[in-house]
Amino acid sequence: MTETNPATRPPEYAAIRTDGLTRRFGSTVAVSDIDISIPRGTVYGFLGPNGAGKTTTIQMLTTLLPPSSGAGWVMGVPITNRDRVKSHIGYLPHESPVYESFTAREQLAYAADLRRMEAAAADERIETLLDRIDLIDAANDRIGTYSQGMRRKVGLVQALLHEPDVAFLDEPTNGLDPRASRTVMQMITEQVEAGMTVFLSSHILSVVEELADTVGVLYEGQLVAEDTPAELVTRTECTDGAGTLEEAFLDITTDYTTTANVR
Numbered sequence: 640m641t642e643t644n645p646a647t648r649p650p651e652y653a654a655i656r657t658d659g660l661t662r663r664f665g666s667t668v669a670v671s672d673i674d675i676s677i678p679r680g681t682v683y684g685f686l687g688p689n690g691a692g693k694t695t696t697i698q699m700l701t702t703l704l705p706p707s708s709g710a711g712w713v714m715g716v717p718i719t720n721r722d723r724v725k726s727h728i729g730y731l732p733h734e735s736p737v738y739e740s741f742t743a744r745e746q747l748a749y750a751a752d753l754r755r756m757e758a759a760a761a762d763e764r765i766e767t768l769l770d771r772i773d774l775i776d777a778a779n780d781r782i783g784t785y786s787q788g789m790r791r792k793v794g795l796v797q798a799l800l801h802e803p804d805v806a807f808l809d810e811p812t813n814g815l816d817p818r819a820s821r822t823v824m825q826m827i828t829e830q831v832e833a834g835m836t837v838f839l840s841s842h843i844l845s846v847v848e849e850l851a852d853t854v855g856v857l858y859e860g861q862l863v864a865e866d867t868p869a870e871l872v873t874r875t876e877c878t879d880g881a882g883t884l885e886e887a888f889l890d891i892t893t894d895y896t897t898t899a900n901v902r
């Protein structure tokens with residue numbers, strides 16, 4: 640069987656696909672003419688310096704912000720179709736979207752209800768995930784009393800609760816201790832093995848290097864490099880045997896014009 644080029648397949652093949660996706664704020668071009676195609680069941684690491692346009696891209700893909708021009712699809716659904724796109728996605732934004740006055744159990748039950756999950760199945764999944772992420776003992780405490788890391792855990796469980804086809808995770812390990820980070824990385828790996836696609840934005844490059852099948856580097860709104868983590872490291876000549884994605888990222892973003900051909 641001959642494989643077609645992912646970039647030329649119809650949009651329904653990809654979990655996420657964009658075609659010239661662009662967003663301007665006045666005279667600022669936050670995201671400029673981005674073309675990506677992310678196969679289902681993979682992790683896409685999305686990197687870029689502060690202000691590169693990562694959040695803006697995620698907000699367009701999660702239907703929170705309309706593009707200025709270009710197009711995007713999530714699971715084959717145009718991102719202009721908010722309700723249908725929302726039915727396919729989970730989103731963990733930079734700040735966990737939780738209510739201070741709720742307990743973790745209440746917050747997650749509320750999220751499950753919004754997602755129209757069947758109550759018994761939702762309860763079972765909530766308990767499993769709370770246990771997995773080591774939050775079960777605090778699950779009846781108000782989120783207002785939680786640490787940053789504990790809030791992050793609730794936000795992450797909330798994003799994965801309904802087993803979305805595509806999860807957009809912005810800094811999922813922010814504020815987590817090493818053991819909790821490891822658990823979260825294992826959870827992401829398991830979800831992806833079960834078929835989920837993960838769009839992962841993080842400044843913690845060791846996490847991205849370990850999880851991502853493909854990494855895209857955004858610089859001043861443009862996608863300036865895209866490859867597997869290993870290839871990015873090799874092709875930016877960071878390998879004298881011990882290159883890391885962090886070195887590759889610094890190299891690419893120090894002077895992307897000389898490395899734009901890595902894409």
Ligand SMILES: Nc1ncnc2c1ncn2[C@@H]1O[C@H](COP(=O)(O)OP(=O)(O)OP(=O)(O)O)[C@@H](O)[C@H]1O
Nearest residue numbers: 664667668669687688689690691692693694695696
């Ligand atoms: N609502 C807005 N109005 C005006 N400019 C905006 C708005 N949102 C973002 N921008 C600008 O768009 C550009 C991209 O911002 P964005 O938040 O997408 O970057 P980022 O890569 O997510 O950064 P960080 O890593 O710091 O979170 C920046 O120049 C930012 O100032």
